[in-house]
Amino acid sequence: MTFQNPVFEKISLVMRDGKVVQHMLRLPAESECCVIDTLRLTFHENTMHQLYGGTILDDDVIAREASALLTRIFGFGLTRNYDKGRDFYQSAWEIGDNYGHFALGGLRQRESILISINGQGCLAAKE
Secondary structure, eight states: OOOOOOEEEEEEEEEETTEEEEEEEEEOOTTOSOOOOOEEEEEEHHHHHHHTTTOOOSHHHHHHHHHHHHHHHHSOOEEEEOSSOBTTBSEEEEETTTTEEEEEOOGGGTTEEEEEEOHHHHHHSOO
16 A cells, blocks of 8 residues: 655634634545544653663653654654643643643553644654
């Protein structure tokens, strides 16, 4: 099966946080039946420790290393700390220009990490 590049049809103007922003509409290419518009994944914090040789010590270091990894994969990393939790995680950071969030910590999350990339982030990601 041959995949084609996605089709970007229209740009609409929408209100977000009281500001008018451009929102690009993505349609499937002729060979596609759907469009990935959200990516959410969770994994254990030990994955990051193992990936970096067991040298990661705290949440800020995990976030910094995750940002570098996200930049390599998607073309953008963590841009700011929310200074509060999100999705029941204790700490969270914004990914890119409001392209999603990175979260970790919290007793009920069983030492997991969440990466959530929204539709705009999927559009902005490098191929």
